[in-house]
Structures are given as structure tokens and as C-alpha cells.
Amino acid sequence: MRIRLMAAIAAAKITHYLSKTMGGRGSSLPGLIALRVFPGTLEALVRQVPCTVLVTGTNGKTTTNNMLAGVLESSGLRVIVNREGANLITGVTAAFVRAAGIGGRLKHDAALLEVDEAAFPRVAELVKPKVVIVTNFFRDQLDRYGELDKTVSFIKTTLQKIPAVRLVLNADDPLVAQLADVGRPFIFYGLGNRIRGEEVQTPTREARFCPLCGEEFIYAYYHYSQLGAFRCPGCGFARPPADVEAHTVIAKKHITHCGIRVKDSITQVTLPTSGFYNVYNALAVMGAGLWLGVEPDRVSASLMTYVPAVGRLQRFVYKGRPVYLNLVKNPAGFNESLNLICSSEPKDVMIALNDNHADGRDISWIWDVDFETLERQKQILSYICSGKRAEEMALRLKYAGVPIGRIEVHPNIKSGVRRVLEGMGSVVYLLATYTALWPVDKVLRRHAMEVADADRLSSLPRPS
């Protein structure tokens, strides 16, 4: 078996090298090759790592996983991470292969893996995780998954099959909170109270109805899509009390301060990023820290130095103006991005929409995004629509009521990026779906400078 494992690793490493030289990212293909050469590759490698954590759910997987990696690395642990968002079984295998020596040995302390919801059952049964974090369930790429209910029920059945797994669950999402009844130890995290000033109500809520009895939920308030204080008048299923809970959230430009209660003590956390959803990601990491024996203060110190991954509100500078790149992949996440671009400064926006397999071939979901909020945003000077479905994006904006004179179609990503950078506004936002993200990032790097984390940190208060 060792020979076959070594052959698989060698083949995968060669693939990785070749694909890098040819300009690819080499994030999944080596895994595919390794599994072809020796189907037991992942099992043989994962067995050597004492602790595996899986992060699944619709939004926030990459950020949560990367934040957690930062926390464990700063505690001196050696971790394996599938960083690039390569979150199917091939991407997970590739991460292990990359970490392994040519002899197939691993000396790592932990593996932190973000796993696609649909791939979760297969990956989880193979790697038998010690901890599973479930972030949220929104509608995402349904043409691959069938409907959301099915995805959630597959995850539920899988969790019942893994012995000794401990869960970290989002208390504010009824679809996630219901997983607590699989009979495994769990920690709940959530936002404490009506933290978000305005009444947020979008028509794209997934979980209007109780997954247990079918009655319509009553909400005391929402935070974000269906996340909030839900209660079912039928069976009494309600937002459970959280062990890790944010009580104050102060969002400033580029940073977010929050006060988080962990069991009975309060920890202050400063995240070097904006975006309300990042608070959820930080809470999930704090929760996982409890299972992994990492003190909240340690988590907090590490989160301060968090650097966003590609396309997670990444910052660049072009001719002295800030430029932001953000991944958009489903209505809930896109609506959050729209909140960002509705800020008051004059700006230019590019939206790159692809319909490759990894983006979801069905792009109907853009009609569930509340672009209608843009109708009155006079400070958005131009909308550059790009990618394989640029024309459809332009059509969506037209029907949202955006003046058509501000909409331009540049299917070619290179010309789209160039055009938006030359806009007249004082800020540039680029929103891209999954497979458009790297091409946009690549072109952007040729023109603009990424803001390095050293610069970012100097603008933060020093930890006391």
C-alpha cells in the first residue's frame, strides 16, 4: 500500500508542478490524479493527523477556515489547510498531498478543511473529523445540489454516522440549529441582540418555515437573510441560547470591533476587515477554539492579524484610490456586498458573472438578489458587467431600475477591469463569481497594488 501511496503522491506532485508552470493554481487537479492512482490516498494520509476540523455551510467557509488556521498556527501548531477554496474531495486530497513528503509521511498536528456542502457526506465519512463547524445554509448553486432541504438532510445523516464528532453550530440559522439534535456534543454561536441597527428584511429568506413541523417562523428580528431570533409557534423550536455570543459590534472603515461573550466572560475582538458577516466567522472560530482548547484571548489576538483570502474583501490601491475585490456566489452574500457598495462615496462597480460548473451553471439566482436597492444610488457612477454572462447581468440591472446609461457590457474580463479602474469615482468595487475571481485578481494585480497586511495593521490600535 505504501508503494501505491508513494506513487500517487509522486504523480500528484508532478501534476502540481506542471500545472503551476502552465499558469494554473494547482489546487484540485493533483488531488484528482492522486485518487486515480491510489483511491485510498486521502484515508492513508488523514490517518496520520491527530485532529481534523471540517467547516461546511454556504457562506463563510473559506474565511472561517483561514481564521482558524491563523489561530492554531500562532499557537505553534503545524496545520494542513485547503486554502484556495478547493473544497471538493479532490481539493481536500490535494491539500494533504501537498503537505506530505514524497514518502507519504505527515508530521502535522491538525488538518483544517473547508468542505462544500454537497461533498460533505463523502469527505466527512472518509476523514472522520473531531470537530465540524456549520456556518449557515443559503441557496447556492442549486443545479448541482437539488434543493436546500436535501443538502441539509444529507449533512444531518452524515453527522449521525461519525462517532466522537463535536459540533460548532450557528444558533441564528434555524437550518443549522436543527443539527443539534443529531446527538453529538455541540456549541452554539450567534449574535446576541438587535445588533444591526436597521430592520433588515429581504424576500430571499430560505427558512420561512420550521424544518421540524412546517409552521411559519415568527422572528423577533433578523440579522442577515434568515439569521435572527426565530421561534416556531407550532412546535416551539426557537433560536437556542448561544455559548459564544457577540454583544456589541462597531463597524468602522476597514475594521470591526466586537465584544464577544464566551460562556461567562467577555472578550474584545478587533477584526481588520469590514463586512458584517465576518463577525459570524470570528464567532465560529471562537467556538471551535473551545473544543480545541484555545483560550478566547489567544483567538482574539490572532484574529487581529487576519488577512483576507483572495476575493474576501481584498484591498488594493490604484492611483491612490482604494479598490476592493469581493467574491459573490449566492443571493445572501451578494446582498451583503450591495450593502457595502451603497456607501456614500462616488464609486465605480464591476460585476463579473460566470456560469461555469463551480459558479453554478444556472444563474437564475441573480434575480433573487435585491439589486432594486441600487435604483436610487446616484453615487454609483458606472456598472461594468463582465464575464460569460455579462449581458444577463446588465439585463438584471436594467430591470432593477438602474439607468441604462450607467451600464456597460465588457464580457472580456481584462477590458472590464481596465474600464472600471479608469472610472471617475473615488472608490472601485469589483464583485466576481467563483471562476471569475482569479482572472479578475490576476488582471488587477498587474495594475493595482495589494494593500499588504503590514500597512493594514499599522492602522489598528495596538493590543493592550
Added chain:
Amino acid sequence: MLTVCHLYPGLLNLYGDRGNIIAFERRCRWRGIPVKVEEVNLGEVIDFARTDFLFLGGGSDREQELITADLRTRCTDLAGAIEDGLVVLAICGGYQLLGHYYRTLDGTEIPGLGILDFYTQAGDKRLIGNIAVEMEFDGRRIQTCGFENHSGQTFLGDIKPLGKVLKGYGNNGRDGFEGARHKNVFCSYLHGPLLPKNSHLTDYLLKLALERRSHKLFIERLDDSFEESARRVMLRRMGLK
């Protein structure tokens, strides 16, 4: 004033289908035709006689059962309004429930409303992908396109199909037909959503709704260059046009 009724928006809103409502409403407004959209949820009152355009979308299985039960109580009214020329667009799950029944893989027949003559049989494989359909209305043949995603296969009885499949699966992947049409009821498996890109169809529905109220029969043309190019991109990709 045209009244658009979005039935069960909280339940039947899979795959961006509310884009159909957005398209119908905007195209009225751009022409200065007064329009209002009413959202009707489970148990709420609907006056089909006052409705000009009724939209039924698709939902997940569980949601589908809830609404079929609710609609059954309104079935006679709905069937009457349909015979009277009510303009209806029913997509996917909304399409299936107007027929006789949905037969699951284990043979159970979930009764539909039985207003239109067709039935649906669960298939073992989901029919997923881009689809192009040739439809004919007002004596013109139009190539429409969208995205289909259904496991149910629908077989028509004594009712006309909405169009012929040019690329993709359509009703059942076998007989080459897509959707169903009876009076002013248009049933289809096309998500995408259907109406924004296929503006000929939207305008045709709008015209039928106006005619039923004996309003003006002429509707002004709009600049449809965005609609046309979004449609053309997909037709071209499917090797048409």
C-alpha cells in the same frame, strides 16, 4: 390598472422566479400602464376575477405539498377564471400542480388540481441544463431560452404544448415538447427566469391581459437591446442563431 398576483412568494420562489414578476411589472411601468403587484400567501384571500396576471412559481417538495392543499380550496374559482381568460404563468412546480397528479418513484400519486389535462411522473435522473424552445404566438415563431432543472417528467393529454424543444429536455426529455398552453395559461419548465430575457413572451402576456379587460390592443414597442443580447448569447452558445 393591471393587477399582478404573485401566489405564495414565500414558498414558490425557487431559482429567481420572481424575476418574472419584476419583468412583467417593469414593462408595464415603462409604457405608463398602471400596475400593482399583490403577494398572496397561504390562507389569504385571492379574487381571481380581479386578477389580470397570475404567477405560480416552483418550490421544494415540502412547500409544494403545503400550497397544493391551500390551492385545492380555491380550485373552482381558479378553474372558472381560467376559462374566463385569466392570464397565468406557471413555472416548474407551479406547472405540475395544475395537472392531474404527480406520481413519485415508489408509485404514490400525489393529486394535483386537475385543471389541465396532463400528469407528471418522477424520473430517476434530474433534467438539468440550458434549454432553447421554439414558441409560436401571434403568428410569429420565437426562439426562447432558459434553464431547466426538474426531476418530474410531464406528459400531455388533450392540451397543446407551449413549444418545441430545440436544445435541452423539455417536458420529459422524450417527446420533444416543452410546457403546455390552454387558453391564456402558459406552463413551462423554463427558469432563468423566463420573462426578462424572452421579452416577446412577456409582451404577449401583457397584451392578452389588456385584451381581457378590453383595453387598448396596441402596446408600444420598447428598446429591447439588453434583452436581445442576453438571449442571443445563450442561443448562440447552444448553436442556434
